[in-house]
Amino acid sequence: MIWSEIEFQGKIYKYVLQTKGSNQWLHVLGETVAVDLKDAGSSKKSRRKSDGSSTAVGIDAPMPGKVTKVLVEKNQQVKKGTAVIVMEAMKMEYTLKAEIDTTISEILVQVGQQVTLGQNLVAFLMPIEKKDESNG
């Protein structure tokens, strides 16, 4: 492994850095960090992407994987916490739940379908309560 060197506040540090796609990976002082270059400026967008699951508009896939169960139907009213979709990836089953009381507007995937990270899975109708989403 070929390390780079840098001087910072009077000391020399060894590090390894690699850019892969939109991410920069850095290892220094025994820790690895990954920085998403696309995140510059848009914290709202990146919150949605990295949270990946349920928002006021629907449910997105938090990871690439396969849809194994669709537990709701179009126009069904669901309460906060209701299980909506079950996905599987890397031998783990993950249940995606509605984060608000809402109504299912569209089911955008079918059982057995492979989906990508962030792919829209289910769309909600306008929520019954308008929630003030603070995106930090």
Next chain:
Amino acid sequence: MEKVMKKVIKTIAIANRGEVAVRIIKACQELGIQTVLLHSEADVKTRAYRMADKTVCIGPAPTNESYLNIDRNIQGAVGAGADAVHPGFGFLSENADFSDAVESAGMIFIGPTGDSIRKLGDKVSCKEVVKSLSLPLVPGYEGDTQNVEFLVSQAEKIGFPVIVKAAAGGGGRGMKVLRNKEDAKELIDSAQREALSAFGSAKVFLEKYLDRAKHIEFQIFADASGKVRHLFDRECSVQRRHQKIIEEAPSPSLNTELREQMGNAAVQIVSKVGYRGAGTVEFLLQDGKFFFLEVNTRLQVEHPVTEMISGVDLVKMQIRTAMGEPVFPAEPWKIRGHSIECRQYAENPFMGGIPSTGIIGKIHFPEGYGRRFEYGFEEADEVTPYYDSMIAKIIVWDETRTRAIQKMLYVLSETIAFGVHTNIPLLKKIISHKEFIDGSMTTRFFDTHFSDSLVKPPLTELQKFILASESKKGNSAFGKLDNSVNTNPWNGNWRLV
């Protein structure tokens, strides 16, 4: 003692993938045996594929169309001229029908006979063997009646908390803890589904859940003549959802007396069934008493820690046993030093362990004395979502447990893996925890102290400085690290399948 026939093995087909396929290939290389890798379409860009002498694609990525498909594995092995098949662990390694099918096809199965697997590997029938030896069992229900309402009533009889498990396999899949009657039905349903998906059989059984037990297992080995010995114990109490994360040998929890009693029990159990090759007998230890849990009729993921403290090569022993060669030394094995293994999972520890897939970037393992790395991917290989997320095993050996922990902490810090997130930050936290260091951890350790996601720390000044200076060099300007999200999207919503 049976008369042992020597058999010739010139080519071994490996019915597995990832780091264990690499492990088996290395043992074959050292023995001068040719290797055939039986792989899926998703495992072409992998280390095992590059190392094997021959490769045979046995199907598309989904496991039931490839790694779990008996016919395709057999056809692939026969077509490539293999004399023997090594099943690794997981997949078909504990499938008695597969063992029989390999033998019927004229090849040698590197593992026990189908009959032994049926007697011991089936998590229910092995209890009959143990009962017949008057050895202690965890109280439970192992009957054939699988109707969910009946199982719920049995669980009530045993007394909550009760754990429901798949009869046909382990590794944490198809396992659920029932804490009350209300949730029991849904959880049993789910366990049966997961069991069917992972092992091809929905059969489950119930056990009293011991909530402050240590998971202690003994490595056993039966040579070609049928003689059984053990190679000491391992402790695997650091588990998440019944999936092991960290293992060590020997267990810091056994005194000489317990080690002898449990070791003898392990040997007795295996001796009853005409076993061959490597296996593991698992126990739970609670309040100084041990209870038989199950037998795994295969090589286990954590076998390296046993190798490190005893100086053996278990995979070569398996192969040589299959060839009819004697493998037991004249003097008994001795424990030397202490070994710890950490499983490196491709997951994001700052997002509750959500799986991370993608193309691997730079990867570096800090080699050295008493450091061992078992890995199946190299830079530019792809970690796909089709298989479990373990991408490497990081193993250390040192003269004492304290030194082994210290070494592991250093090695984890110096291990580099770019391109996919890995659980190294979590592993470091675990082995730095007081309960791990003093060895008092039970199987509840992880859930008690690590059920919340790790919180991603903000970038340090040094890190920002390096990233900024790289951007000045012409690399893309780095953006704001998203610090606002320390959510755990899993929140108990995920489980093993």
